[in-house]
Amino acid sequence: MSTLVWPPIAPAQLIREEEATLARELEWLLASLQETLQSLKSGLEECAELLAPKEPGSTLVLSSLRSENLKGFITRVGARIVKGDVQLRLPSLPPPKGQTSYKLSVSILPTAPTLVLEQLTTARTLINACLDVVDATRWTGDSKNANFISGQIRLLHDNIQEAKSALKGWTEGQKAWYEAPVDANAFNPPLPANVSFHLSVSEAAVLLNVRTLEAAYPNTGTNTPLSFTAGASTPSYSGLSLRERLATALGGGRPAFHDEAHEVFIYKGQEVRVRDKVRVESQDPSLMAAMAKLGALERNVALSRRALDIVMGKDSEEG
Structure with missing residues (x-):
């Protein structure tokens, strides 16, 4: 099947049409990400609930x-x-x-x-930070600013990864047994x-x-x-x-x-x-459920991040 435009248009006009199409696609993606953020917030709240201090424990x-x-x-x-x-x-x-x-x-x-599992404290702190990022992205930032949304999605992805790593164990900042008696x-x-x-x-x-x-x-x-x-x-x-x-x-x-x-x-x-x-x-069933949910959220955020990078013309490895 031919991909030629007929009747042919001037190269300058073709570039303008491509840019307009990308702009419309970016506008649509930014709007759809607002729904994605709402879904992510629900998942993060479930994770926070699983790690919350609730009696009888x-x-x-x-x-x-x-x-x-x-x-x-x-x-x-x-x-x-x-x-x-x-x-x-x-x-x-x-x-x-x-x-x-x-x-x-x-x-x-x-x-x-008190005996405290510091990894759970870290995970819960990071999940709360993720919830703050979602709220800031949806309510206080410019939802049509692609660079702002991209930065927020990247921060959200990093925090979710760290929270999941805390539940997985032996993260970089975790102290050995002889360092924290x-x-x-x-x-x-x-x-x-x-x-x-x-x-x-x-x-x-x-x-x-x-x-x-x-x-x-x-x-x-x-x-x-x-x-x-x-x-x-x-x-x-x-x-x-x-x-x-x-x-x-x-x-x-x-x-x-x-x-x-x-x-x-x-x-x-x-x-x-x-x-x-x-x-x-x-x-621990609660920790297992929380880590599984964080894994699913991490994959969803990674997909959104990559889609936004592609439409913005950015390399996904860029900071």
Whole structure:
């Protein structure tokens, strides 16, 4: 099929006609984006509602796979952990006399520090920022100014991506477990000095890592871990305690190693090694729904952004 214009028109007039067509197309697209923004606002409000602090919260079961190392639960209200009990059975954390496990209980005292999932705080802040961007774009800006709308759509896209990344886990600004230890008084009784309790979000699930720690002294000549316990003056150059070496000599197995067994960390100003580590992941339906919605919103905004860039004659990679 021929694409020639008949009767032929002058090149200058053809350029004017093309520009007029693009202008009409841009005007139509800018008008349709107002409806898109309203739809995006509804989706963002649903995400904000899923992350809002609503009683009674979400109670999540915690259980280590194929072992009795960790059992318990936590209750999340928004970004805060308001209740929780964890039973630990770790070789390096002997239970109190008469007990079969070591219990960690989140304090419910009004004066106790709060356990907070910072990633959820970040995600909710970014979602609220997205809602502000939508309102500013629809009500306070020039809806016919393509450059203004393009900048707002780009900002919206970036914020949604960051909010989704916060729920996905391990973003650039997220602190490692040894950089952000929890306050011992968030537990009742207080968390032992040689125990690290670290909560985070990974793939829209709540991830708990409990570690038992021991000091590492490079001046022993072997960088061998020593005990946190006062009075333990004799280093174990094999990396095992006397009891563990005796057990090994009598035919028992060596302690199971984990991915951090040979690393040294700075924790609360001390060089430490991780003696035992248990990792438990608990799926959170509200977080999963929020991340799925953010993914859908991200795709919709990306399509709108690309369509606007094409009509404006911009490269989608331009800032």
